[in-house]
Amino acid sequence: MNMNKLRQYTGLEEIVGQLFVIRNIHNAGYNEIVEITEENGNIRIGLTLEVGEGYAVVQVLGGTSGMSLKNCRVRFKGKPLEFGVSLDMLGRIFDGLGNPIDGLPAPVAEETMNVNGMAINPSARDYPENIIETGISAIDVMNTLVRGQKLPFFSGSGLPHDLVAAQIVRQARAEGEGFCVVFAGMGVKYDTARFFIKSFEETGVLDNVIMFLSLADSPSLSRLMTPRFALTAAEFLAFKKDMHVLVVLTDMSNYCEALRELSTMRGEIPARKGYPGYLYSDLASIYERAGRIKNKKGSITQIPILTMPNDDITHPIPDLTGYITEGQIVIDRELHAKGIYPPISVLPSLSRLMKDNIGLNKTRDDHPALASQLFASYAKTKDIQAIASIVGEEELSSLDHLYLNFGQVFETKFVNQGYNERRTLEESLEKGWDIISILPEEELVRISEEQIKKHYREKR
Amino acid sequence: MAEIIGKIVRINGPVVQIRCDKSIKMLDMVEIGEEKLVGEVVRLKENIAHAQVYEDTTSLKAGDPVYSDHMPLSLELGPGLIGNIFDGIQRPLEMIKKQEGDFISRGLHVQALDRDKKWHFVPLKKTGDRVNAGSIIGEVQESSLIKHKIMVPPNLSSGILNSIADEGDYTVDDIIAELDIDGQIQPLRMFHKWAVRKPRPYKQKIPADKPLITGQRVIDTLFPVAKGGCVAVPGGFGTGKTVVQHQLAKWSDADVVVFVGCGERGNEMTDVLANFTKLIDPRTGKLLLERTVFVANTSNMPVAAREASIYTGITIAEYFRDMGYDVALMADSTSRWAEALRELSGRMEEIPLEEGFPAYLPVRLAEFYERAGKVVTPGEQNGSITVIASVSPPGGDFSEPVTSHTKRFIRCFWALDRDLAYSRHYPAISWIDSYSEYVDDVKLWWDVHIDGKWPEYRYAILDLLQKEQRLQQIVKLIGADVLPNTQKLILETCSLFKNAFLQQSAFDEVDTYCSPKKQFLMFKAIIMFHRKSEELIKEGFEIVEIRENPVYHNLVRMKTRYKEDNLEQLEKFVNSIEEQLQQLKK
């Protein structure tokens, strides 16, 4: 018996936004693919969002514009959304639903994978180790990136997060053999996509990049699938082909807005700021698809980029992201305005996997204490700046002045570096010592006496 | 045996509606569709049952059959729990990995406890003995640290042992005793089943009187928790909730630790698992794994099982409590549990209250915390459960519903502060917003084991910290220069106290654990310093002069300079502080 024939229907009951309701059907599975064929042969893809006796609610990923209640045939494919993957994907560009858009035929699939992925068994995970030297001091010394980590950028509109991401991709190349990049652009402008393509080209990694682009002019719901296609490709490369995959997801805020839109269309009760209560779980189903697996050589490192609405770190998008990811790199408007590049605000930034991957036998024995001291002293500088802005610098003690000087040099000499400047970790650490030595020895209580003796720059 | 009870009529994410042909009860377990996905009935209306499903519901269809054997969601309690890692509904993850590979698939039916493993059973009762519910009839050395007491299930009536197995090796499925309850013969195995949502009974609650020693100075010295108490650890992302929980799981002096990773990161579970197979418990010299049970339902695992994981954790904790152990339950994070409740409630189209949470949120929280405490068990043991629950408030705002309701049911609050975390002052436990209502309960313990001066010093320091807080406001307005020397000294002492005492890195080899004895000496050192300096300042000395004294430098570094094995040196130093400062006068 031909099941497909059985599952083909005409006539919708209702179209609401990018959803439709269809009745008098049976055998529709939950969260499965729906193919919608218009009279002119145009095919759209949808997913069942809810199914019940004799009805289904379908979300149309290609958007509903131009669809009418009568003109389309609906077919329930009886399987979840899948993606045919192969090594030939490398160097190719796809849309948000995995269709090639670079004018070449679709690569021959080696295997078909469910784009929703499956949860990695916690006891099969291997703890991420081996740092990725990005060549950026504010990251390598202060917020070390580790292979297999998910470390997002919290940025704002108009800030140079794309530049920083591109710099990391370029400079992390020293990763060597088996390194590749999966790039997912959700609701980004063509310019942004172009910028990344160009940057990958210049770096010479383009052949090792797979791009998934659901640009700003494509239907918003297709954005919901884009990271899933990208991560399916990444999982294939990392866990079946032993590659070290760096996944860049941008802009996660557009993704979250699409999810909010869908939730509103369904009339769901929102949790905060109109976002659905399951935003956390939904984001986790994306971000947790990173890491390493025991006895497998490959890894997935994620750098999701998001723009914080109104630069507000407590907004649900950065907030829930921060609750899932292993830290965050905060791109700061104030530093950017001061002309500092990369404008990374180190205090609210964090790398949670740093603790186990730096120090003796890993980076350098003085690394943890130096980083901790730089944080503490820079935080103190900020307090003193706040006082100085009210009582005036004249009122400050000479020690306070040293702190102000330290803070200034820290920003301009340590955080600040060239877009093409690649500092080795060694260089960054030495710079850190140069700068911390502005402060008197007694202030450096987070560093042991031996290390001070060894590295502290005596004033002549 | 499971029979078909009805058919699916609607699927909405993790919630499935079933039209029932057979009767079904609330909280009955159901198996859904041909793959027999596990679910639980959470709502009944006429002949329609709503079930929350513990696995991904993709591809389920209306009309698919639903089965049930009319039993509630239950755990298997017996040897094999310690050192193991389970998902939210007690499926053994290691076993699943062996069977299914690295990713978790659906429709798995794996028994929680290994049926093939043999345990060495030692009977403690003999045939003819009268035993009651909860009586201990034998024991098994489950790990090098844990003697697993084999108990008569607490829901049985008392009876006479008709037979009991000789000492020897048995599997959990073997019958090791027969209980004659008024002529009815009840076979007993080394394990029994218990419904997760049903608290295990106890004889009576008794007051907590011992601190849970954690080795973390800010906790033990300033905001202690008693064994049998409840603590909430709220804080925005990245402020250190998980590290606090890990530290307590590692170093606290509980007998058994149950660690529930509820809707959090997969890598964090890997982290504890990997660490616990290496780390040695300082008190016993044994591997930490030998006293720990893990429940892991990470954020990407099904949301309904996340809701259940908290109950799974506390039921396992109660089971070990019933053996007479002091159990510590870490729940990271209870917010994810509350949010799972919210999501499921939304899918059932219930009317929400604040921020989308269901009206029954506070009741559920209360019921959960009520299961903590120190009790006399049915088998006449004293056991306790201490709950350490992290809370993840959206935007770090403590006025949100989960934090504010939780506050009603706990007596100890370790508030994590974002600014402290930003400056990497860890643990980022705020000395201003945190509190403990267990101080009076544990006072005697300090008096007997360490020093009777603890409460006095504690109040002295808290008082200084409060004063400092106010002084900082003034400094922000007019600068520190204008303050009189006595007030400057308060700033100085507090700054010293924060750096030299409160700040304690979890990743420092020496400082990760600090014994109560060392804590007290360090505490005393700072008090001595302050009191003597106050005197000197009144006599006209300047703060800079005091800071230049070697005492000051020694204080700054005392946490790592004096190791646990040379506390006499530290004591000597503490006793010399007054005299060394006195030298200034010369």
Ligand SMILES: Nc1ncnc2c1ncn2[C@@H]1O[C@H](COP(=O)(O)OP(=O)(O)OP(=O)(O)O)[C@@H](O)[C@H]1O
């Ligand atoms: N006691 C500590 N000593 C040293 N470092 C710490 C300590 N507590 C926290 N940290 C640092 O802070 C980071 C974040 O801590 P943690 O993961 O516990 O945060 P959290 O509150 O659980 O965040 P989330 O809510 O997102 O899970 C850690 O990775 C570690 O680097």
Ligand SMILES: [Mg+2]
């Ligand atoms: Mg955490």
